[in-house]
Amino acid sequence: MSAMNTVNVELGERAYPIHIGAELIGQTDLFAPHIAGSSVAIVTNSTVDPLYGDALRRALAPLGKKVTTVVLPDGEAHKNWETLNRIFDALLTERADRKTTLIALGGGVVGDMTGFAAACYMRGVAFIQVPTTLLSQVDSSVGGKTGINHPLGKNMIGAFYQPQAVIADIGVLASLPQRELAAGLAEVIKTGAIADAEFFQWIEANIEALNRCDPAALAHAVKRSCEIKASVVAADEREGGLRAILNFGHTFGHAIEAGLGYGEWLHGEAVGCGMVMAGDLSVRLGKLDEASKQRLVDVIAAAKLPVKAPTLGADRYIDLMKVDKKAQAGEIKFILLTRFGDTQITSAPDEAVRATLAANV
Template sequence: MNTLQLDLGERSYPIHIGSGLLDQSDLYRKHIKGTFTAVVTNETVAPLYADKVVKTLEGIGQKVKLIVLPDGEEFKTWEVLQKIFDGLLENSADRKTTLLALGGGVIGDMTGFAAACYMRGIKFIQVPTTLLSQVDSSVGGKTGINHPLGKNMVGAFHQPQAVIADLDTLKTLPAEELAAGLAEVIKHGAIADAEFLSWIEKNQDALNKCDPAAMEHAVRRSCEIKSQVVAQDEKEGGIRAILNFGHTFGHAIEAGMGYGAWLHGQAVGCGMVMAADLSVRVGLLSEAEASRLKKIIEALHLPTQPPKLGVDRFMELMSVDKKAEGGEVRYILLNGLGQAKIQTVDDDLVIQTLIANGVV
């Protein structure tokens, strides 16, 4: 097992990465103070892992309530979040209750937001079971739900007590979810570590096959990069925004197609192709570099062709993105592979990117 530390002063926490962690009682015992734990998961993950986690928690003396939500981005809504509050209140959960998020990014975001809001804030633990959540969403304390007019528009910064990433859970992951997770792995290389990006390029077969050693390296290096960025800028006043590379275009795709139609990671994969194209037009990236990145994205079975939403609709969808400030969208661009830059861009250039990528 590898353990990294996310340094955030009194909100610091460990990220445990390894095999066979789900039933290691010591990992839970360290991070749970009260006597009641609510395990929040979804209908897909529950039959696979809920029993193991619940029994391990009961083994360390916890009273446990299992809350099973429907599976999918389209359920990342207030109505479904309410089921967590219902489960807590029906069991008279108090302020010392711990929530445990067992699942992917949607479960982690919703459980974290429930923990942020229940009685104005209780503790929670992230137990990510998808590659996307292990390499990205479980780390850094962003929580929230979607609004019909925008993704993750309602939420909170609320750091977990710990992240417990059991690599064994990746073995049951459907191929397209594996690919969706690899999108964020590529992203970490693209924005911060050219060497890691080359490693991904060289190990694409191992990654596509979900080879354990390759996965361990991909998860660990991703968590290291993300932790370093978050430690510098917890609430995204500046540099943390580089983690949104590919997300401005990606969010527009997700919102335009209706949440759930594209996996988040798929939209980010395609969004990175578009953001790299824009970086070329701005003069920060060579065409060869953009083309190399696109090939890596393709090789990891991610879409590179955006849906035909039309230029006007695409521009409109991007303008409501959270990264829009004072009416201007701030784009995350690549200043060469392995380095990111945040800046506004003339609409003309963005429109060129949209047309060149065939959104019309």
């Protein structure tokens, strides 16, 4: 068994550890400290449960808790109220009380919905994240953002709600489809680009190792991404300011996802392409040099992510970006790159945004 790393997310009374390492799902002692009551509900999906459900149930068995499993349909298209309500139905049918602990076993969709269910069930119960995709290990399990989609916008309904712990088992990443791995690398690349030039260089140098799922490379990428995100979140838990930089690539990316219909492109794919567009806009507004933008595009392409946006029409893109959560009074806020490790949040002239759309679709 390889060594385990732990990143602590410093949020005062809501602080929690992220454990990163191989074969962590089977380790009873990682779960034990975070389960206070007599019952546990594992929330997972129809793809992940057959792969890791039994391992998790075996790890929990020695604790002598009542364990229920709620199996949701797989995919972003199901990240809605109807699916969320299946969790509530199961909890109430099983008479899960306020001391119950939910365990999210799956990717970002399972994590976001389980976290939101935990935030709302009886006005708040404990939950543990066991992210099983690279994307959710580096991104959605850090920071307490939970929620569901609304037909008029992604993640529009949700809560800031922190888990008791995150258990990121690197071993499960070997079974990820290539598209899912690339989608996770998009957030790794984003984290380096916005906050740590040295880490960005490391990603450029190690992109092939990451592409072939090298465990040591992945463990470092997850650890460093979590550290960076944890420090940003600790400084700004509820996204009042600094935290918005984590949305680099997301303004364009969310428009791609919403415009195509959720689930058509993976979130990470949309963010990958969204970073190319945000980089282009950064250059167009004189914030970033062309060579840096090219390095950004190159590493995104090397991670096998799309760098050309789907055709939706410029008006539709702009319309979709106006309902972005960062928009204020209808004005779109863009996170622009000024150099690797540094960003600027600003509105942009309509012509520049349209030029970026024209150049990248």
